[in-house]
Amino acid sequence: xxxxxxKRSENYSEWYNEIVKRADLAENSAVRGCMVIKPYGYAIxxxxxxxxDDMFKATGHQNAYFPLFVPxxxxxxxxxxxxxxxxxxxVVTHYRLKANPDGKGLIVDPNAKLEExxxxxxxxxxxxxxxxxxxxxxxxxxxxxxxxxxxxxxxxMRTRLFLRTTEFLWQEGHxxxxxxxxxxxxxxxxxxxxxxxxxxxxxxxxxxxLKTPNERFAGxxxxxCIEAMMQDGKALxxxxxxxxxxxxxxxxxxxxxxKENQLEFAxxxxxxxxxxxxGALIMAHSDDNGLVLPPKLAPVQVxxxxxxxxxxxxxxxxxxxxxxxxxxxxxxxxxxxxxxxHQRSGWKFAEYELRGVPVRLGIGMRDLENGxxxxxxxxxxxxxxxxxxxxxxxxRLLLDEIQENIYNKALKFRxxxxxxxxxxxxxxxxxxxxxxxxxxxxxxxxxxxxxxEETKATIRCIPLLSAEMAGKCVYSGKDSAKRVVFARxx
Amino acid sequence: xxxxxxKRSENYSEWYNEIVKRADLAENSAVRGCMVIKPYGYAIxxxxxxxxDDMFKATGHQNAYFPLFVPxxxxxxxxxxxxxxxxxxxVVTHYRLKANPDGKGLIVDPNAKLEExxxxxxxxxxxxxxxxxxxxxxxxxxxxxxxxxxxxxxxxMRTRLFLRTTEFLWQEGHxxxxxxxxxxxxxxxxxxxxxxxxxxxxxxxxxxxLKTPNERFAGxxxxxCIEAMMQDGKALxxxxxxxxxxxxxxxxxxxxxxKENQLEFAxxxxxxxxxxxxGALIMAHSDDNGLVLPPKLAPVQVxxxxxxxxxxxxxxxxxxxxxxxxxxxxxxxxxxxxxxxHQRSGWKFAEYELRGVPVRLGIGMRDLENGxxxxxxxxxxxxxxxxxxxxxxxxRLLLDEIQENIYNKALKFRxxxxxxxxxxxxxxxxxxxxxxxxxxxxxxxxxxxxxxEETKATIRCIPLLSAEMAGKCVYSGKDSAKRVVFARxx
Numbered sequence: 001x002x003x004x005x006x007k008r009s010e011n012y013s014e015w016y017n018e019i020v021k022r023a024d025l026a027e028n029s030a031v032r033g034c035m036v037i038k039p040y041g042y043a044i045x046x047x048x049x050x051x052x053d054d055m056f057k058a059t060g061h062q063n064a065y066f067p068l069f070v071p072x073x074x075x076x077x078x079x080x081x082x083x084x085x086x087x088x089x090x091v092v093t094h095y096r097l098k099a100n101p102d103g104k105g106l107i108v109d110p111n112a113k114l115e116e117x118x119x120x121x122x123x124x125x126x127x128x129x130x131x132x133x134x135x136x137x138x139x140x141x142x143x144x145x146x147x148x149x150x151x152x153x154x155x156x157m158r159t160r161l162f163l164r165t166t167e168f169l170w171q172e173g174h175x176x177x178x179x180x181x182x183x184x185x186x187x188x189x190x191x192x193x194x195x196x197x198x199x200x201x202x203x204x205x206x207x208x209x210l211k212t213p214n215e216r217f218a219g220x221x222x223x224x225c226i227e228a229m230m231q232d233g234k235a236l237x238x239x240x241x242x243x244x245x246x247x248x249x250x251x252x253x254x255x256x257x258x259k260e261n262q263l264e265f266a267x268x269x270x271x272x273x274x275x276x277x278x279g280a281l282i283m284a285h286s287d288d289n290g291l292v293l294p295p296k297l298a299p300v301q302v303x304x305x306x307x308x309x310x311x312x313x314x315x316x317x318x319x320x321x322x323x324x325x326x327x328x329x330x331x332x333x334x335x336x337x338x339x340x341x342h343q344r345s346g347w348k349f350a351e352y353e354l355r356g357v358p359v360r361l362g363i364g365m366r367d368l369e370n371g372x373x374x375x376x377x378x379x380x381x382x383x384x385x386x387x388x389x390x391x392x393x394x395x396r397l398l399l400d401e402i403q404e405n406i407y408n409k410a411l412k413f414r415x416x417x418x419x420x421x422x423x424x425x426x427x428x429x430x431x432x433x434x435x436x437x438x439x440x441x442x443x444x445x446x447x448x449x450x451x452x453e454e455t456k457a458t459i460r461c462i463p464l465l466s467a468e469m470a471g472k473c474v475y476s477g478k479d480s481a482k483r484v485v486f487a488r489x490x
Numbered sequence: 491x492x493x494x495x496x497k498r499s500e501n502y503s504e505w506y507n508e509i510v511k512r513a514d515l516a517e518n519s520a521v522r523g524c525m526v527i528k529p530y531g532y533a534i535x536x537x538x539x540x541x542x543d544d545m546f547k548a549t550g551h552q553n554a555y556f557p558l559f560v561p562x563x564x565x566x567x568x569x570x571x572x573x574x575x576x577x578x579x580x581v582v583t584h585y586r587l588k589a590n591p592d593g594k595g596l597i598v599d600p601n602a603k604l605e606e607x608x609x610x611x612x613x614x615x616x617x618x619x620x621x622x623x624x625x626x627x628x629x630x631x632x633x634x635x636x637x638x639x640x641x642x643x644x645x646x647m648r649t650r651l652f653l654r655t656t657e658f659l660w661q662e663g664h665x666x667x668x669x670x671x672x673x674x675x676x677x678x679x680x681x682x683x684x685x686x687x688x689x690x691x692x693x694x695x696x697x698x699x700l701k702t703p704n705e706r707f708a709g710x711x712x713x714x715c716i717e718a719m720m721q722d723g724k725a726l727x728x729x730x731x732x733x734x735x736x737x738x739x740x741x742x743x744x745x746x747x748x749k750e751n752q753l754e755f756a757x758x759x760x761x762x763x764x765x766x767x768x769g770a771l772i773m774a775h776s777d778d779n780g781l782v783l784p785p786k787l788a789p790v791q792v793x794x795x796x797x798x799x800x801x802x803x804x805x806x807x808x809x810x811x812x813x814x815x816x817x818x819x820x821x822x823x824x825x826x827x828x829x830x831x832h833q834r835s836g837w838k839f840a841e842y843e844l845r846g847v848p849v850r851l852g853i854g855m856r857d858l859e860n861g862x863x864x865x866x867x868x869x870x871x872x873x874x875x876x877x878x879x880x881x882x883x884x885x886r887l888l889l890d891e892i893q894e895n896i897y898n899k900a901l902k903f904r905x906x907x908x909x910x911x912x913x914x915x916x917x918x919x920x921x922x923x924x925x926x927x928x929x930x931x932x933x934x935x936x937x938x939x940x941x942x943e944e945t946k947a948t949i950r951c952i953p954l955l956s957a958e959m960a961g962k963c964v965y966s967g968k969d970s971a972k973r974v975v976f977a978r979x980x
């Protein structure tokens with residue numbers, strides 16, 4: 001057996017890296033900051049995609065595909081947007097290589113310089129709104145509800161598997177509406193979709209909120225977000241939804257004739273979640289034994305492991321397991337029977353634990369005699385012997401229970417690590433210990449910046465759902481309308 | 491109603507472009523050679539993806555994701571491969587823009603030049619085999635059966651929506667095997683998968699064959715392909731599967747310990763199909779009235795159109811249609827009820843015909859009285875009145891019938907346009923009329939090149955399934971072992 005994982009309490013960061021690596025989720029590629037998503041990690045992403053895509057379609061959206069490249073002049077059109085993305089983008093300047101005349105290998109062909117540089121999309125507002133110009137003429141063309149699944153490149157300086165990579169995968173919704181209200185409703189609707197997905201699929205409780213002006217998406221009027229707490233008490237932004245007002249419609253001249261027969265700029269939203277959610281999933285639920293997967297996103301929900309000494313025993317066990325395997329599959333459960341002979345069952349137990357498979361069924365010769373099976377759950381690490389009759393129904397309920405338990409555990413953790421903070425001393429002391437600090441803020445960018453400067457804490461969001469309750473800013477002592485969420489963040 | 495489509499017989503090329511545009515499948519973007527795949531076109535791609543992905547998984551493959559960028563030095567490692575792709579690639583040279591000090595807008599920041607240029611992947615053998623180096627140590631790690639769905643960039647000079655675009659979407663399988671035979675079997679297995687997909691889903695009869703050395707994928711030992719005939723008699727390559735031998739294993743030093751405990755280079759395959767298949771689908775089946783979709787890939791399989799004069803009539807019709815709609819949906823049929831009031835039913839009839847919806851159900855007041863519905867099929871343009879009782883079962887069988895008919899029609903067309911050609915005069919005459927020319931070839935690159943030079947015909951493939959039958963080369967008169975397929979091609 002391989003070396004134990006680092007413990008969360010000792011080196012949380014190393015613990016995370018090791019889980020990603022040992023559970024075979026992803027690895028760094030030879031290309032700076034870009035990751036290889038390995039089959040097991042990608043299978044989680046596929047499950048996420050399927051669930052989200054169904055939800056997008058159920059809310060009236062259609063998928064489409066827009067170009068990878070953004071001409072430089074497009075990016076320039078919306079000023080804040082340009083400023084936000086220009087500093088970290090991959091720039092295509094040439095379209096051909098040629099044999100090196102001075103030696104071996106290939107060089108960039110200087111004769112193949114592009115007239116206008118192309119940016120590898122850091123987000124697609126510019127390309128999409130340039131296209132929408134031709135799609136939107138009348139109020140009848142609205143709302144336009146489109147989503148795209150694709151890859152994105154942002155030249156990040158410090159990268160971390162899943163959490164921050166130069167290239168990542170995401171979906172980006174881009175919608176156009178006839179009125180401001182409809183666009184705001186859409187941005188809020190998609191935030192709700194994200195929250196539902198985070199809570200019901202990832203098992204990740206989230207706070208729905210608004211970003212401060214300083215933390216808004218470049219070009220947005222309002223940025224909504226969902227914020228989650230990781231097990232080290234740091235915050236992770238798991239999804240954002242933007243109300244873009246008429247900024248992009250104005251930048252790309254997208255006008256429509258409204259019902260009153262007047263020309264008007266269209267109203268926009270955009271919203272996205274990324275492969276970062278896999279990082280959130282890992283950090284929120286896993287333990288010192290490895291990955292813990294929520295059953296709804298687990299590529300393998302149940303693994304069956306035979307415990308045997310001789311090939312004859314294995315044959316006897318397999319005879320019993322095969323119909324059980326089929327029955328589980330027929331019940332819609334994703335199941336694997338690991339009867340490989342070159343690894344011992346003890347090794348397999350540890351391996352599937354590390355890989356976070358929610359339920360393990362162990363079957364040995366004694367079990368066959370007794371008509372039982374050993375049922376182990378990954379979330380609590382508990383085991384019990386169960387009659388093999390009715391086991392499918394038991395497993396089905398158990399998967400639901402695990403899904404719920406994972407969420408409740410994360411919710412309890414968040415609640416235990418959320419603090420009402422009313423004085424600056426208290427703030428400074430608590431922030432070192434981690435967690436969410438619910439504190440009053442005077443609403444100014446100066447105070448926000450000063451707090452970040454002194455404590456590395458940022459305002460994660462202004463919660464949407466908390467009651468308004470006036471107070472005094474924890475830093476400046478000035479009036480504040482409500483508490484906001486402060487934390488250190490990924 | 492809008493202007494009629496150009497006729498196939500008059501301007502095939504314009505006819506194709508207009509269908510793509512008017513059926514809302516795709517359009518050219520502002521980025522040179524890159525297309526926007528519109529929701530209706532993308533929905534076809536999604537159906538293709540789902541069917542293929544299921545087939546890949548059923549044959550033991552897993553999905554993963556590798557970086558978009560290929561470092562220049564990686565591309566250089568396999569010489570033929572480098573030569574094949576260097577001439578048409580997008581090159582990233584910088585990672586930042588900055589404000590233009592001399593005026594408005596953004597410029598490339600000269601201080602942000604990459605040490606090594608990155609190529610936007612024209613295919614992923616190099617990046618993937620560089621990764622496999624760390625994944626493959628022992629025969630136990632093999633076979634490695636991986637597929638990737640992603641975007642690809644090749645700087646094509648002449649582009650055409652779906653058929654040839656600078657950026658396109660595809661899947662690329664990359665497998666590693668312990669023996670040469672296993673790799674060859676894999677390459678052939680995936681060709682069979684592609685052929686099954688083309689025939690059973692797209693309704694496109696294909697010839698399975700081998701490419702000549704000259705037409706092989708850059709870096710392959712053998713390239714297998716499926717070739718289809720379009721309605722203008724030209725050929726279209728719809729998918730390829732490559733046996734790569736040990737070329738990439740040697741270039742990237744991927745060795746494994748075999749069962750005999752000896753170090754050996756791994757054997758490779760790669761295989762891919764692209765959004766080009768949508769072009770093939772359009773060109774193979776559509777008619778002068780517009781798109782004709784095979785039911786298995788149609789985003790909407792059945793459209794129901796109410797025929798009415800007053801809002802009261804519409805309400806009465808809808809009352810009858812709503813349960814029918816639900817019944818069709820419950821039967822797994824993708825159905826749309828178009829009760830929009832701002833377009834007349836005549837306009838709708840033409841519109842859904844243009845968009846290729848396989849079955850149209852028309853229901854008017856007279857039908858309600860008679861308990862009937864008008865059933866129109868897109869492939870034959872025929873209509874008949876049917877009792878509304880049992881209509882779901884009728885539609886289900888009809889969709890199967892249409893799927894089959896589309897295939898048979900295309901097969902008949904191909905057979906009628908395939909010619910045994912034995913003399914050079916006959917060859918030159920027939921190639922002007924189009925179609926597949928089955929002719930003997932002496933097996934030399936010189937003859938192949940001369941024929942291409944004189945007639946623009948290429949050897950589409952050396953068919954796998956035809957009986958060996960010796961003869962004399964149609965061009966040189968030299969000995970030939972079997973006939974090959976010549977055609978002009980997309």
